[in-house]
Amino acid sequence: MAETFPIYIWINEERFEKLQKAGLADKAVEAFAGLKRLEVHANEAQKDELLKKFPGSKCDLSTTRSIELLPRAFKDKLFEKVLELKRLDPEVVDAALKD
Amino acid sequence: MAKKRSSKKVSAGRARKKAVAKVDNTLSPHGGKLVNRVVEDREKAKKLASKAKVELPIRDQHAREIVSMAYGFFSPLDGFMKRADVASICKKMTLASGYVWSIPIVFDLSDDEIRSMGIKEGDTILLKYQNQPFATLEVEEIYSFDKKLMAVSVYGTDDEKHPGVKRTYQYKDKFLGGRITLINPPVINPPFDKFWYPPAKSREKIKEFGWKRAVAHQTRNVPHTGHEWLMKGAWFEAQSDVNPNECGVLVNCVVGEKRKGDYIDEAIVLSHAALGENGYFKQGTHMVSILLWDMRYAGPKEAIFHAIVRKNMGCTHHMFGRDHAGVGDYYDKYAAHEIFKKIPDLGIKSVLTLEWWYCPTCAEVTYEGLCGHKPQKFSGSVLRSILLDGVKPTRLIMRPEVFDTVMMAAEKYGFGNPFVDDRYLAERNPVMTVPPMEV
Numbered sequence: 001m002a003e004t005f006p007i008y009i010w011i012n013e014e015r016f017e018k019l020q021k022a023g024l025a026d027k028a029v030e031a032f033a034g035l036k037r038l039e040v041h042a043n044e045a046q047k048d049e050l051l052k053k054f055p056g057s058k059c060d061l062s063t064t065r066s067i068e069l070l071p072r073a074f075k076d077k078l079f080e081k082v083l084e085l086k087r088l089d090p091e092v093v094d095a096a097l098k099d
Numbered sequence: 100m101a102k103k104r105s106s107k108k109v110s111a112g113r114a115r116k117k118a119v120a121k122v123d124n125t126l127s128p129h130g131g132k133l134v135n136r137v138v139e140d141r142e143k144a145k146k147l148a149s150k151a152k153v154e155l156p157i158r159d160q161h162a163r164e165i166v167s168m169a170y171g172f173f174s175p176l177d178g179f180m181k182r183a184d185v186a187s188i189c190k191k192m193t194l195a196s197g198y199v200w201s202i203p204i205v206f207d208l209s210d211d212e213i214r215s216m217g218i219k220e221g222d223t224i225l226l227k228y229q230n231q232p233f234a235t236l237e238v239e240e241i242y243s244f245d246k247k248l249m250a251v252s253v254y255g256t257d258d259e260k261h262p263g264v265k266r267t268y269q270y271k272d273k274f275l276g277g278r279i280t281l282i283n284p285p286v287i288n289p290p291f292d293k294f295w296y297p298p299a300k301s302r303e304k305i306k307e308f309g310w311k312r313a314v315a316h317q318t319r320n321v322p323h324t325g326h327e328w329l330m331k332g333a334w335f336e337a338q339s340d341v342n343p344n345e346c347g348v349l350v351n352c353v354v355g356e357k358r359k360g361d362y363i364d365e366a367i368v369l370s371h372a373a374l375g376e377n378g379y380f381k382q383g384t385h386m387v388s389i390l391l392w393d394m395r396y397a398g399p400k401e402a403i404f405h406a407i408v409r410k411n412m413g414c415t416h417h418m419f420g421r422d423h424a425g426v427g428d429y430y431d432k433y434a435a436h437e438i439f440k441k442i443p444d445l446g447i448k449s450v451l452t453l454e455w456w457y458c459p460t461c462a463e464v465t466y467e468g469l470c471g472h473k474p475q476k477f478s479g480s481v482l483r484s485i486l487l488d489g490v491k492p493t494r495l496i497m498r499p500e501v502f503d504t505v506m507m508a509a510e511k512y513g514f515g516n517p518f519v520d521d522r523y524l525a526e527r528n529p530v531m532t533v534p535p536m537e538v
Contacts, residue, residue: 010490032475033457033495035485056359056520060480068480069360069518075488 004041004090005059006066007050009079011036022083040078042067043090049097050074122197125446128411130175130198133298137169137281141536144282148232148538151225153216155208162228162285163355163391164204166531167408169234169281170297172390174411179206181276182242189252192403192442199442200407201400203249206236207270213241218275231533232283239277246270253400256429262358263395263426285531290512291354294368296388301349302413308383312337312346314416314450315409317423319353319394321362321370321505321517323497324464325477327379328455332466333418334384336450347384349414354530355393360483361519364530366508373504388412391530398423398430399438403445410447418450457495464495486517 011019011028016036019025028036042050050067051057057069078096085092123131138144157165168176175198180188183195185203194200208218218224220241226234250267251257259265287295296304305313314337316330330348338346350371354364368387375385390408395401401424406417423435431437436451453467456474467474477496485492491502509517516523 008484010485010488012490015490032481032485032492033459034493035490035496064480068484069487072487072489 002043003065004043005047006039006041006064007070007075007078007093008066008068009038009040009075009082011038015079018079018083022086024082024086027082027088038079038082038088040082040088040092041090042093046090046093046097050093053097124199124443127413127446128171128174128298129407129445130196132174133171133302133411134168134174134177135171135299136177136279137284139284144232144536145538147223147235147280147282148225148536151223151235153218153222154225154227154232155212155216156227156230157233160356160393161206161226162233162531163393165226165234165279165281166285167391168204168279169284170299172298172408172411173204174298176200176204178239178278179236179274179276180204181240182244182274184276185244185249185274189248192400199403199445201403202253202395202397205244205270206275208273208275209271210273212271213273224275225538226279228285229529229533232536232538233285233533234282235280236275237277237279238275240275242274242276243272244274253395254397254429258429261396261426261429263397266393266395283533283536285533287531288528290365290369291389291530294352294372294387294389296386296412298411298413301386301388304386305347305349305413308347308386309345310347311341312416313349313414314346314418315405315412315414315447316348316350316418317353317405317409318350318367318371319361320479321366321482321497322374322501323477323482323492324495325455325457327374327498328464328466329418329420329452330380332452332455333416333450337416337448344383347386348380349409349412350385350387351409351412352387352389353392353394354389355391357519357524359519359521359524362505363508363513363517363519363523363527365512366505366517369508370501370504373500374498377498377500379498389530394424396424396426396429398425399434402435402438403442406439406445406447406449410445414447416448416450418452420452421454462495483518 028038031037054070059067081092081095167173180203187193187195188200188203192201220238222238224236226236246267247257250264254261254263314333334348352367371387374380402419409417419435422432439449455464455466456476458465458470458472458474460472505517514522
């Protein structure tokens with residue numbers, strides 16, 4: 001299976017309500033001191049595209065292999081796409097990138 | 100002529116030997132006297148400026164160092180270092196006088212600049228900042244120094260990826276050593292003005308609070324609860340032999356050159372102040388201040404520098420946690436703890452701490468040295484990720500007032516971003532402004 005790179009979307013109350021309405025509340029996992037997050041997975045090509053599109057972002061290759069410091073607007077868009085497509089795989093990333 | 104020079108050398112050598120034998124590194128301020136090279140009187144300042152034969156614009160780093168030296172943060176330094184000081188730091192981590200010192204403070208200039216401006220030893224130079232007369236430099240010595248030796252001695256590496264090494268290699272070919280005088284003190288702009296406590300003032304404030312123990316916290320971060328407990332743990336240790344109202348935490352935020360992705364300076368100082376304003380430290384136990392300084396990321400060597408600066412500010416204790424002033428993996432994570440065992444007593448007690456972390460079993464912030472569960476460590480990148488999403492962390496991670504202050508600072512000072520970006524670097528309000536001065 002090809003490697004994927006997580007993008008974390010942190011969940012506040014407002015986002016959690018939306019997840020509940022979409023029947024996705026169980027997808028939010030507790031990550032840090034009670035704070036939950038979604039883990040959306042990008043494939044390698046998407047990781048490269050994101051790093052190029054958003055030069056301030058980075059991929060923490062040494063530890064978590066997660067894609068960090070993406071702009072809030074993109075994360076918001078990604079969250080919308082999760083609600084719409086009800087999935088957390090590279091297809092969601094594609095949809096957010098195309099939008 | 101030759102005889103005269105030789106006798107001068109001998110007498111300077113003897114004097115130095117005598118000074119080295121006599122130094123007491125426990126003196127507070129460092130060296131025994133708080134340096135004050137600030138001229139407030141405008142007429143006197145103009146007179147000093149008029150003695151200068153050459154005018155020279157300076158960069159931000161030097162401006163910050165001049166202010167810090169002039170107000171005594173770097174006592175006993177009263178100017179940019181001469182060769183003997185730099186050589187002594189590289190060889191044995193002391194000034195030529197024998198006082199412990201770990202980081203060279205130098206004024207670099209190119210051969211071409213020196214030649215074209217006709218600068219000679221014995222000259223006084225008028226240093227200009229923000230196009231205004233700012234300070235004078237009495238050029239006592241013009242010298243060159245092996246930059247690789249300087250880098251390796253201070254940073255333990257010659258790897259140019261290390262930001263301190265890179266800075267050293269970027270220095271121009273020559274160095275000017277000599278005393279400085281700040282003739283046009285800058286105005287410290289809001290919101291930093293209320294955190295501006297030069298050593299004379301911070302010492303007064305400590306006295307006013309009635310602190311017999313003042314424990315310094317060095318920071319470039321917005322405080323999460325791990326930082327808060329680091330400060331509280333150090334306070335417990337410092338307070339153990341005095342009454343609780345006789346001990347306080349002096350937060351000293353380093354304000355200097357920024358890198359993309361750092362927290363903006365305004366968010367750092369205001370969010371630390373929010374901890375005191377909202378009772379997480381009760382009134383009279385907590386004070387926030389700034390230090391104008393470009394971090395060198397020299398790890399243990401910078402820890403020593405921090406200890407000296409905070410001693411000059413009147414602190415009796417200094418906390419050192421994991422990876423103090425480090426960068427990448429150049430230093431062991433507790434290198435700053437080890438180095439204090441190898442140097443003379445600096446007259447400021449090191450409070451050496453391990454990590455504070457969140458434990459889901461204890462359901463609280465707890466201490467590495469005590470908690471036997473699997474922790475969730477505070478990670479800078481995780482917190483950045485949370486804040487960038489605009490999501491309020493649970494109060495176990497960050498106090499709500501701290502979060503709100505960070506977001507307010509982002510809107511007011513950071514163009515919507517709590518982290519440094521290109522726009523902040525280009526358009527931020529300056530920390531200090533040099534007033535107009537006619538010479």
